[in-house]
Amino acid sequence: MKVSPVEELFTVFNQTALVIQEELECSFLEALAETGENLFQGSIFQEELSELTVKRLEKHYEEIHLGKYSNEEIRKAYQLVILKGMQENVQPNHQMTPDTVGMLFGFLVQKFVSQQSLRMLDLAVGTGNLLTTVLNHLQKDIISIGVDIDDLLIKLAYVNANLQKHPVELFNQDSLEPLFIDPVDVAIGDLPVGYYPNDVRAADYQLHEKEGHSYSHHLFIEQSVRHTKEGGYLFFLIPNTLFESEQAGELHEYFKENVIIQGLLQLPISMFKNKNTAKSILVLQKKGEGVQPPKQALLVNLPTLSNAAEMDKILIKMDKWFIENKPKNR
Ligand code: SAM
Numbered sequence: 001m002k003v004s005p006v007e008e009l010f011t012v013f014n015q016t017a018l019v020i021q022e023e024l025e026c027s028f029l030e031a032l033a034e035t036g037e038n039l040f041q042g043s044i045f046q047e048e049l050s051e052l053t054v055k056r057l058e059k060h061y062e063e064i065h066l067g068k069y070s071n072e073e074i075r076k077a078y079q080l081v082i083l084k085g086m087q088e089n090v091q092p093n094h095q096m097t098p099d100t101v102g103m104l105f106g107f108l109v110q111k112f113v114s115q116q117s118l119r120m121l122d123l124a125v126g127t128g129n130l131l132t133t134v135l136n137h138l139q140k141d142i143i144s145i146g147v148d149i150d151d152l153l154i155k156l157a158y159v160n161a162n163l164q165k166h167p168v169e170l171f172n173q174d175s176l177e178p179l180f181i182d183p184v185d186v187a188i189g190d191l192p193v194g195y196y197p198n199d200v201r202a203a204d205y206q207l208h209e210k211e212g213h214s215y216s217h218h219l220f221i222e223q224s225v226r227h228t229k230e231g232g233y234l235f236f237l238i239p240n241t242l243f244e245s246e247q248a249g250e251l252h253e254y255f256k257e258n259v260i261i262q263g264l265l266q267l268p269i270s271m272f273k274n275k276n277t278a279k280s281i282l283v284l285q286k287k288g289e290g291v292q293p294p295k296q297a298l299l300v301n302l303p304t305l306s307n308a309a310e311m312d313k314i315l316i317k318m319d320k321w322f323i324e325n326k327p328k329n330r
Contacts, residue, residue: 005069009077016060017081020046023053029085029152036159039066071136071164078160079129094150097130097190100305104281105130105188105235106137111322112233112283117141118185123175123224124148128157130190135166145181147171176201176219179227187224190237191217207254215247225258230288238282240266259284260291263298270304294325
């Protein structure tokens with residue numbers, strides 16, 4: 001039976017991670033990051049490994065030549081192995097962004113942003129799956145920057161970006177601490193939803209809660225806006241309840257002062273466990289000289305993505321919206 005390129009790569013990532021995991025007694029995901037680094041560097045870095053294990057790894061590595069695979073094949077295989085590893089234990093807020101969401105982000109960035117060279121920021125880069133899906137779907141020259149607080153996820157992102165040869169600057173830190181990043185043209189993010197525990201840090205944000213903890217997803221939006229150039233675009237995966245929570249009043253005020261809502265695309269509820277955990281993609285533009293709001297924001301209820309007929313209708317509706325509203329200044 002013919003094995004697909006993604007299966008071929010999956011097998012090598014998986015088997016070599018298992019070999020390293022067994023000998024180094026680490027988690028599967030740690031071992032995956034190690035084997036991924038060996039693969040893109042073309043050398044075995046773990047000095048603790050026995051000679052026999054090194055030989056076993058070399059035999060696996062000889063089976064594949066990364067150059068013959070597309071970036072999407074590499075990303076999908078790597079994503080599947082990460083998903084396998086995440087079954088061991090992962091916090092809900094640290095989950096990878098699914099493919100369908102990443103592809104929609106890519107489509108939207110391509111449609112909204114007309115400049116050819118740009119800088120893109122993801123303050124919750126995690127494994128880099130969302131970021132590299134977007135990069136793989138854009139025909140643009142992009143320098144990207146990713147930040148994440150989780151050291152294992154950022155290592156997986158570093159390996160992910162290198163396997164796909166994407167130039168990404170990565171920072172392992174709390175994204176709500178001061179960032180030494182030049183302003184970007186585009187910010188994206190699958191935002192961590194919930195309370196941010198550091199009230200002292202939160203106080204530095206307009207969107208902080210006066211009593212008790214602030215919502216981290218609100219602070220992430222404000223921090224992304226701060227680091228985006230005037231007229232730049234921001235694309236976020238947000239909970240559907242964003243504009244209804246008890247802290248929504250301040251958010252409305254903040255939006256009025258700083259950004260234009262360009263679009264809100266509600267994902268099909270069937271993608272989520274239930275109505276309360278469902279999400280949407282929010283498209284913002286940072287205010288600035290000459291930046292004009294659209295006649296009307298792009299408001300879409302996306303159908304189940306497997307429903308081709310409904311999806312076609314929505315794509316036609318979106319195309320029409322872009323013809324009538326496409327901002328002229330970017
Ligand atoms: N887009 C990512 C991917 O494809 O793997 C997944 C993003 S996940 C939903 C949210 C991410 O936010 C997690 O990776 C988590 O570690 C990160 N995060 C949560 N709080 C953070 C903070 N204060 N600073 C930086 N990253 C944070």
